[in-house]
Amino acid sequence: MVDDYALARRANMRWNTPLDEQHADLLLRRxxxxxxxIVDLGCGWGELLIRAVDGTAARGIGVDVDEVALDRGRRAATERGAEVEFVEQAAAEWRGKAERAMCIGASHAFGGTKPALEALAATTDRLLFGDGYWAAEPTEAAREILGDDILTLPGLLEACRETGWRVRHLSTADQREWDDFESTSWSGRLEWLLSHPEDPRAAETREWLDQREREYVSVYRGVLGLGYLVLVR
Ligand SMILES: C[S@@+](CC[C@H](N)C(=O)[O-])C[C@H]1O[C@@H](n2cnc3c(N)ncnc32)[C@H](O)[C@@H]1O
Structure with a gap:
């Protein structure tokens, strides 16, 4: 049973990545x-996948391990009559071939950028890949929070080349997309907190909000980038 807190946390997010509508349209065209x-590995609630199949003869498969997100995706697909199936499974365990694939913000599900690019090469020959990169020299604090295996943008493109992919399209999330992503990622919890001030989870939610906001503006805003690549082979 999914409770209101689980639903509220991400209620204001269109998808779980810094991306505006216009940029999303461009990526889907490419x-x-x-x-x-079309398979989306690490799909979350699959909003981009639902849009990807809209108006096409394709069917979508969304794979994720987050039950709450999958549930949201299933409800959206049903409401909109979208031909998308949502599967609860680890992305690295999905076996199949697809004409198109997407993997956005989920390379960690394969053990990192390069293992993801290698694994996805066995799935498709046209891939929308969204991955984090260092847009500026990371501080020690940034490495601590975000991990040590993030590449630079040239490093990300090199990893594509080394795994046999060619870059057909490259774009990156801009500052407004990042600020909107971060704001929507905390505003669901904030609105929940304002309407549930006495809930036993209120204190930890307040702490989460303080920490996330501080970390964003003082540690990784402008330092972590998100690159969107349409890769072919
Ligand atoms: C940053 S979110 C991106 C979600 C989605 N691609 C989007 O753009 O909205 C990363 C997603 O990866 C999923 N994930 C993490 N580990 C996974 C795994 N081992 N297998 C499948 N999905 C995984 C998370 O549940 C989450 O939905």
Whole structure:
């Protein structure tokens, strides 16, 4: 049973990545979905996947381990009559071929950028890949919070080359997309907190909000980038 807190946390997020509507449209045009199967590995609630199949003859498969997100995706697909199936499974364990694939902000599900690019090469020959990169020299604090295996943008493109992919499209999330992503990622919890001030989870939610806001503006704003690549092979 999914409670109101679980739903409220991400209620204001369109998807779980820094991306505005116009940029999303561009990425989907470059991915060029027509027919067959499109799989989204680490799909979250699959909003981009639902849009990807819209108006095409393709069917979508969304794979994730987050039950709450999958549930939201299933409800959205049903309401909008989208031909998308949501599967609860580890992305690295999904076996199949697809005409198109997406993996956005989920390379960690494969053990990192390069293992993800290698694994996805066995799945498709046209991939929308969204991955973090250092947009500026990371501080020690940034490495501590975000990990040590993030590449630079040239390093990310090198990893594509080394795994046999060619870059058909490259764009990056801009500051407004990042600020909107961060704001929507905390505003769901904030609104929940304002309407549940006495809830036993209120104190930890307040702490989470303080920490996330501080970390964003003092540690990784302008330091962590998100690159969107349409890769072909
Ligand atoms: C940053 S979110 C991106 C979600 C989605 N791609 C989007 O753009 O909205 C990363 C997603 O990876 C999922 N994830 C993490 N580990 C996973 C795994 N081992 N297998 C499948 N999904 C995983 C999380 O549940 C989460 O939904």
């Amino acid at each position: 991915l060029d979905v027509r027919e067959g199967t």
